[in-house]
Amino acid sequence: MSQHALHIEMFFDADSATFSYVVADPLTKQAAIIDPVLNYVAAAGQVSTEGADKLLRFLEEHGWQLQWILETHAHADHLSAAYYLKQKTGATLAIGEGIRKVQRTFKAIFNIADSELQANGDYFDKLFSDNEHFTIGSVSATVINTPGHTNDSVSYYIAGHLFVGDSLFMPDAGTARCDFPGGDAHILFRSIQRIYQLPDDTAIYMCHDYQPNGRELKYKTTVLEQKHSNIHVNAKTCEAEFVEKREARDKTLAVPRLIYPAVQVNIRGGQLPHAEANGQRYIKIPLSVNKNN
Numbered sequence: 001m002s003q004h005a006l007h008i009e010m011f012f013d014a015d016s017a018t019f020s021y022v023v024a025d026p027l028t029k030q031a032a033i034i035d036p037v038l039n040y041v042a043a044a045g046q047v048s049t050e051g052a053d054k055l056l057r058f059l060e061e062h063g064w065q066l067q068w069i070l071e072t073h074a075h076a077d078h079l080s081a082a083y084y085l086k087q088k089t090g091a092t093l094a095i096g097e098g099i100r101k102v103q104r105t106f107k108a109i110f111n112i113a114d115s116e117l118q119a120n121g122d123y124f125d126k127l128f129s130d131n132e133h134f135t136i137g138s139v140s141a142t143v144i145n146t147p148g149h150t151n152d153s154v155s156y157y158i159a160g161h162l163f164v165g166d167s168l169f170m171p172d173a174g175t176a177r178c179d180f181p182g183g184d185a186h187i188l189f190r191s192i193q194r195i196y197q198l199p200d201d202t203a204i205y206m207c208h209d210y211q212p213n214g215r216e217l218k219y220k221t222t223v224l225e226q227k228h229s230n231i232h233v234n235a236k237t238c239e240a241e242f243v244e245k246r247e248a249r250d251k252t253l254a255v256p257r258l259i260y261p262a263v264q265v266n267i268r269g270g271q272l273p274h275a276e277a278n279g280q281r282y283i284k285i286p287l288s289v290n291k292n293n
């Protein structure tokens with residue numbers, strides 16, 4: 001196995017505070033991209049691919065081929081560049097099998113026709129089950145289901161490196177919110193216990209960092225550091241204590257700025273909604289009307 005040769009490169013999208021990663025096996029020149037971001041200006045409805053093009057340039061410069069596009073979950077805060085990258089490279093787009101539930105939930109919310117979304121994992125090439133193994137070139141990787149933030153959340157364990165999506169954040173930021181449809185703080189706690197079973201020196205890579213108290217940007221920590229000092233779940237925290245803390249914080253959080261555009265594109269694997277009869281694609285926003293007004 002070429003564990004020693006693994007190359008991990010972090011890319012940061014400042015607009016959504018999202019980390020994307022290129023994980024490559026230089027021996028076989030095969031690579032994966034985790035959680036790529038599609039740039040989006042909401043007011044203008046303007047989609048562009050600068051971030052994804054940077055990833056493609058990086059692969060090209062190294063002579064690496066994109067084998068996998070891996071989503072840790074259907075993101076609610078940014079659009080995914082997965083479909084764009086898939087079109088450009090022919091790579092396999094994968095996500096956890098819980099995406100079916102997420103698709104079902106949001107298909108109803110957005111009133112999407114069966115002809116456009118079946119909610120059976122369509123739009124993705126590969127649905128991972130819990131503990132499933134796969135390889136990036138000659139490097140072996142394992143999928144660990146880590147739901148709680150969303151139903152489809154997974155972490156990718158790749159040769160001693162764990163990409164946790166939105167479950168844990170840096171120790172001083174704690175954990176991801178659990179108040180989206182399908183989110184559950186009890187379930188997130190149990191997912192985190194699974195992560196804490198991994199060896200202490202396992203490197204943990206964030207999907208976001210919101211830089212609490214204005215500290216410098218951080219994207220990497222270890223299982224040991226999390227167990228020692230995560231402000232929401234350390235080695236001694238019990239489930240009830242976590243759930244109380246998590247739910248209290250969730251009540252204070254605003255709806256993510258891009259939740260509607262992001263979710264309706266990301267349940268389609270990063271594809272924009274079908275064009276209407278006039279050839280134009282639209283993003284839908286379900287309105288909630290205050291009856292007192």
Ligand SMILES: N[C@@H](CCC(=O)N[C@@H](CS)C(=O)NCC(=O)O)C(=O)O
Nearest residue numbers: 076077166175176177255256257258
């Ligand atoms: N202000 C950000 C918030 C994004 C957000 O809610 N992020 C989720 C992950 S998708 C989260 O867990 N946030 C935790 C927190 O803000 O404490 C936005 O509007 O996009």
Ligand SMILES: [Fe+2]
Nearest residue numbers: 075076077166
């Ligand atoms: Fe998220």
